[in-house]
Amino acid sequence: xxxxxxxxxxxxxxxxxxxxxxxxxxxxxxxxxxxxxxxxxxxxxxxxxxxxxxxxxxxxxxxxxxxxxxxxxxxxxxxxxxxxxxxxxxxxxxxxxxxxxxxxxxxxxxxxxxxxxxxxxxxxxxxxxxxxxxxxxxxxxxxxxxxxxxxxxxxxxxxxxxxxxxxxxxxxxxxxxxxxxxxxxxxxxxxxxxxxxxxxxxxxxxxxxxxxxxxxxxxxxxxxxxxxxxxxxxxxxxxxxxxxxxxxxxxxxxxxxxxxxxxxxxxxxxxxxxxxxxxxxxxxxxxxxxxxxxxxxxxxxxxxxxxxxxxxxxxxxxxxxxxxxxxxxxxxxxxxxxxxxxxxxxxxxxxxxxxxxxxxxxxxxxxxxxxxxxxxxxxxxxxxxxxxxxxxxxxxxxxxxxxxxxxxxxxxxxxxxxxxxxxxxxxxxxxxxxxxxxxxxxxxxxxxxxxxxxxxxxxxxxxxxxxxxxxxxxxxxxxxxxxxxxxxxxxxxxxxxxxxxxxxxxxx
Amino acid sequence: xxxxxxxxxxxxxxxxxxxxxxxxxxxxxxxxxxxxxxxxxxxxxxxxxxxxxxxxxxxxxxxxxxxxxxxxxxxxxxxxxxxxxxxxxxxxxxxxxxxxxxxxxxxxxxx
Numbered sequence: 001x002x003x004x005x006x007x008x009x010x011x012x013x014x015x016x017x018x019x020x021x022x023x024x025x026x027x028x029x030x031x032x033x034x035x036x037x038x039x040x041x042x043x044x045x046x047x048x049x050x051x052x053x054x055x056x057x058x059x060x061x062x063x064x065x066x067x068x069x070x071x072x073x074x075x076x077x078x079x080x081x082x083x084x085x086x087x088x089x090x091x092x093x094x095x096x097x098x099x100x101x102x103x104x105x106x107x108x109x110x111x112x113x114x115x116x117x118x119x120x121x122x123x124x125x126x127x128x129x130x131x132x133x134x135x136x137x138x139x140x141x142x143x144x145x146x147x148x149x150x151x152x153x154x155x156x157x158x159x160x161x162x163x164x165x166x167x168x169x170x171x172x173x174x175x176x177x178x179x180x181x182x183x184x185x186x187x188x189x190x191x192x193x194x195x196x197x198x199x200x201x202x203x204x205x206x207x208x209x210x211x212x213x214x215x216x217x218x219x220x221x222x223x224x225x226x227x228x229x230x231x232x233x234x235x236x237x238x239x240x241x242x243x244x245x246x247x248x249x250x251x252x253x254x255x256x257x258x259x260x261x262x263x264x265x266x267x268x269x270x271x272x273x274x275x276x277x278x279x280x281x282x283x284x285x286x287x288x289x290x291x292x293x294x295x296x297x298x299x300x301x302x303x304x305x306x307x308x309x310x311x312x313x314x315x316x317x318x319x320x321x322x323x324x325x326x327x328x329x330x331x332x333x334x335x336x337x338x339x340x341x342x343x344x345x346x347x348x349x350x351x352x353x354x355x356x357x358x359x360x361x362x363x364x365x366x367x368x369x370x371x372x373x374x375x376x377x378x379x380x381x382x383x384x385x386x387x388x389x390x391x392x393x394x395x396x397x398x399x400x401x402x403x404x405x406x407x408x409x410x411x412x413x414x415x416x417x418x419x420x421x422x423x424x425x426x427x428x429x430x431x432x433x434x435x436x437x438x439x440x441x442x443x444x445x446x447x448x449x450x451x452x453x454x455x456x457x458x459x460x461x462x463x464x465x466x467x468x469x470x471x472x473x474x475x476x477x478x479x480x481x482x483x484x485x486x487x488x489x490x491x492x493x494x495x496x497x498x499x500x501x502x503x504x505x506x507x508x
Numbered sequence: 509x510x511x512x513x514x515x516x517x518x519x520x521x522x523x524x525x526x527x528x529x530x531x532x533x534x535x536x537x538x539x540x541x542x543x544x545x546x547x548x549x550x551x552x553x554x555x556x557x558x559x560x561x562x563x564x565x566x567x568x569x570x571x572x573x574x575x576x577x578x579x580x581x582x583x584x585x586x587x588x589x590x591x592x593x594x595x596x597x598x599x600x601x602x603x604x605x606x607x608x609x610x611x612x613x614x615x616x617x618x619x
Contacts, residue, residue, distance in 0.1 A: 278600075278601065279599055279600060279601075280598060280599060280600070280601045281599065282598065284595075284599075291595070291599070293591075293595040293598075295595070295598075296591040296592070296594055296595045297591060298590075298591035298592040298594075298595050299592065300592045300595045300596050300599070301561075302563075302596075302599075303531070303563045303564075304563060304564035306564070307564065307599070307600065
């Protein structure tokens, strides 16, 4: 904006003292969403409610995010012009051009702080709060033209803006409640609690209210066994899994996943964050893989994606099968299927129809559910050293499974095929493998054969499968599998009626 | 990894970790170094004041130390945690499992 004009309100977007913890977390105090909308938006709404229609916003630098959020103010029925503080001795020189004419006054407000109910009273009034006997300016004031020009002329440093105001502006003081804001983690948590505890009425928070004090955004899902303790705000497309406990005083951002058995209280979880299983988040601000603890005044970076991480995309995702795997499997199926049909002198199974089920994570309700696949799980036969187990695995599991890999239902190397019920019986750490990657056609424990009959070896094989997702590591395993099958391809296959009771007997 | 080991008159062993990070890069060395201490002593106190970062494998190794001590009816205590490490312990609920003290004196008097 090149020219200045008189206005009803000035928003100071050049307020000093950004909390280092917030900066390290990568969040901006004015843009942090508190129960649906950022503080900056709330400030604009408050000014419009006070009758302001011409608003000037003075930025310290080029904060495009703040400018793009607010725009020209048309959606609030006001006009917002953007100005920039200059470098040099009078950074707020622009205020002298924006000062109201004689006999008029304008509102002044910081961009990241809200006070409860500023009365639309007389001119030359500063709204302050009492912090343990220390009277502090909230940043809100109603000033005449002379006071605004005083501030413009005598504020030589943006970081000393509050001091310059107190020193230069001779105004009356009105004490108000502690301001709402997000200038540090503790204040952000307190502000969230205060905003959520207010009865907002219809449209106050633009979300559906599940019960008093619980707001849930569109597209979000909460497992029936999760416990929500009001006040709680959950943004759009979020997922709260089984047995999680959320609240009180919790803000969950858009697209977050709170995994099962986690507990979150007095905290803010910013958009696109995964909160892992069984975590205890308290008095913290979580942003992706970092969190700031208000209790300890410390910021912690988490390197384990199973605990905290950023979620790419807008919502929960299922693990995907890489395209190179699908391509190799498709080619392999075209080669192996005719060979399998030719060698299969005694037809057992190998049906072209869906024959078995494998577990896939249920991204909506938590846990796992079954996915129909062409292959039949024959790993147990190999671990039990049943006769012709390798041959059976090749015909019933491997060849039809290649088709599933090509279709993206399985991956070449990964955790052993298990049904949803079987996976749910596994320990938590083992289940987490099935959340990270699709079920595998083969893995390292299969190669061990009978030696992998103990659970520890099978877990090791499943876990190793997670690390063998690249084709360079999968192809040597496929070659070893081919050698094993060739070595065991000696005796004739038992018939289906012979094979099934044998398998059941060994499993029981 | 060379641990700094001190024995008190009451036969409690204080182990100071000579590293700022306990993570996947040095957790095996830590296990190898502390295992003989855990097998020989009844009370082991770990000085965490030098640690500024612990990852999940580091937490796992501390849990494994605790299990070893419990299996021998021994005691493992921690003290001198930095604020980020305390925050991490609370996040993963390990502060409910480990006896954690603020200072060496508190840890030694907690018998």
